[in-house]
Amino acid sequence: MRMKLSLRLIYLGLLVLFVVVLLLTVGTANYAPYSGRAYVEYGEAPVFSKVSAVIEELYCRDGQQVEKGDPLFRLDDRNFRAEVERLEALYETTVNKLAALDCQIAEQEEDIRRQEKTCEKCRIDFERDRTLLDKQAVAAKTFENSRLQFDIAAGELAAMRSRLNALKRQRGRAGDDNSELKQLRAELAVARNRLDDTVIRAPIAGLLSCHQLHYGQMILTAERYAVIHETGNLTINADLMEKSVGRLQIGQKALVAFDAIPGRVFQASLKGVVRELRSGYVAPNEFHEIAEDTRWIRTVGRNRIQLSLEEPMPPEVLLTSGSKAAVSLQNPAHAVFSGLSNAWIRLISVCNYLY
Numbered sequence: 001m002r003m004k005l006s007l008r009l010i011y012l013g014l015l016v017l018f019v020v021v022l023l024l025t026v027g028t029a030n031y032a033p034y035s036g037r038a039y040v041e042y043g044e045a046p047v048f049s050k051v052s053a054v055i056e057e058l059y060c061r062d063g064q065q066v067e068k069g070d071p072l073f074r075l076d077d078r079n080f081r082a083e084v085e086r087l088e089a090l091y092e093t094t095v096n097k098l099a100a101l102d103c104q105i106a107e108q109e110e111d112i113r114r115q116e117k118t119c120e121k122c123r124i125d126f127e128r129d130r131t132l133l134d135k136q137a138v139a140a141k142t143f144e145n146s147r148l149q150f151d152i153a154a155g156e157l158a159a160m161r162s163r164l165n166a167l168k169r170q171r172g173r174a175g176d177d178n179s180e181l182k183q184l185r186a187e188l189a190v191a192r193n194r195l196d197d198t199v200i201r202a203p204i205a206g207l208l209s210c211h212q213l214h215y216g217q218m219i220l221t222a223e224r225y226a227v228i229h230e231t232g233n234l235t236i237n238a239d240l241m242e243k244s245v246g247r248l249q250i251g252q253k254a255l256v257a258f259d260a261i262p263g264r265v266f267q268a269s270l271k272g273v274v275r276e277l278r279s280g281y282v283a284p285n286e287f288h289e290i291a292e293d294t295r296w297i298r299t300v301g302r303n304r305i306q307l308s309l310e311e312p313m314p315p316e317v318l319l320t321s322g323s324k325a326a327v328s329l330q331n332p333a334h335a336v337f338s339g340l341s342n343a344w345i346r347l348i349s350v351c352n353y354l355y
Contacts, residue, residue: 262352
């Protein structure tokens, strides 16, 4: 009888313990969620070339810390330099040609002014002889000669004006508005930019990964040949149950334990929630995929959160993208659940010495 009572008490105690643990687990998952499958992700920028050519000179090495704008490598620029020189020579030739046309236009305008005076004199003589002819005070031959001289002068003036218009059309607009010069300046600017693009520079500051680059390698446009990891822009990603994410707030405090740094817990804060993702890194050139779950009891939905550290990373520790970590969100409004989550992640950080 006494044994049966003891067994009942044991079963009851186990039941109570199970209920308490269940409530604490559910409460912690809802109000102070924990994830042991977090990973590190650095901001990164690809290194690519805008022109195609062969590598002539390398200025960097794999794993080197670079600053924004630092030269990484130089491509063979002989063809690009020759194109710039060709366009510069063509531009100078065009400027000289337009200057010569300006001189011709000025000379033609001066000739037209002289011809206008000649034509005006011939017109006056023609009008005078026509009046005298009406009074029979001059011979008809004299009048015909005056009219012929006036017609010749007027014809030459019209021809001069036509040539002037042709020169002006050939010259185009004066100054910087000239279309031929504008086109050459645009082509020259493009050629100079392409020449400048033969020196590939770092788009951001960070740690360079370029182990596949070598002298004489053919570089093509739109291909990624190196990556710069923005070491100062470290993000911790973690997947939490949807019901946990719904109670989180931007800026909420969190604790992070890295596998690579056992025995230490770092302070962090919630930076945001990823709205769309596939798996691992977000793919900017791919659409969001929703996996179809046909089981009777579907798996729990999860959302990805992003955390940022609030204290500096030890300089002797070199975490890479994909390094594993555990995270615990803190909730001051639920001290019991936050305390349990805090204690658990600190235990995990100690266990990292072993595994």
